[in-house]
Amino acid sequence: MSLSDDGGYGGDGHRGSGTGQTRTRLPDTGGDPYGSGRRPRAGMSSRNLVTIVGVVVLLLAAIAFANRGGSGNSETPSDGSPKDTAQAQPTAPTGTRPTTGKTGGIASGFAKTEQGAQSAAANYAVALSSSGMYKSAQRDAIIEAVYTSSAAADRKESLRKIYTDAKFLSRIGLKADGTAPGGMTFVSRANPAGAKVEKFEGTTATVAVWYSTLFGLAGQGSQNPVAESWYTSTMHMQWVNGDWKVAGFTQKAGPAPIGGDQAAATAKDMSQAVQGFGGFTYAR
Secondary structure (H helix, E strand, O other): OOOOOOOOOOOHOOOOOOOOOOOOOOOOOOOOOOOOOOOOOOOOOOHHHHHHHHHHHHHHHHHHHHHHHOOOOOOOOOOOOOOHHHOOOOOOOOOOOOOOOOOOEEEEEOOOHHHHHHHHHHHHHHHHOOOOHHHHHHHHHHHHHHEEEHHHHHHHHHHHHHHHOHHHHHHHOOOOOOOOOOOOEEEEEEEEEEHHHEEEEEEEEEEEEEEEEEEOOOOOOOOOOOEEEEEEEEEEEEEEEEEEEEEEEEEEOOOOOOOOOOOOHHHHHHHHHHHHHOOOOOOO
């Protein structure tokens, strides 16, 4: 609503007749123009008292119910037995220990369950999106730890061609050996937001992982500053030698949320964050 030139609000209905001014009605008696208000009752009826007591009782009961995990998603039921994982919601943790060890710095030893397959897929998505993929020795170790033996043999050669391509490395601001220029910090990190099983048949599983990535060069004058993207990778998993391995996967962009209105970090702050904050072992 805009103000008119004479100081009143746009329509004639707000003005006094013929004066161009707003007409205000004052109270007929002196004192507070807003009136003294209604007088409170001398006492409270029994009906009102019963109502108030009832509301207080219901409120206390609701607080007690919430504190004892009334949603049914508590980690451990009152009898001490593990909760029913079949009731877990898509993004809720199951409470199952995700892994028993590491292979080549990557989590391994996942349970032969749907939850174990999801945990494996989430951790493998992180490994396959890491900066280690740009260094030959680390890349081979990641591939061997993540893929089945037959898939690893094929992937080593195809990924070697991608990650050693001079034009590709130059385009993202890296040197020919896959390292960052002096004074720069290369960032390539995946952050899983959730996982779901699309198909499970005991020794095989199809798992979709939704995650964001941070990718770019942090440093003064960077031509490829660190940016966020979102992807969904669908991994076809196989149970091999007591663990889940990737037989193949497909990737698509998104779904991506609307960007927030936060100010972008400085190159120094971003470099310090990447170097100072470690990653996680992801669990379903």
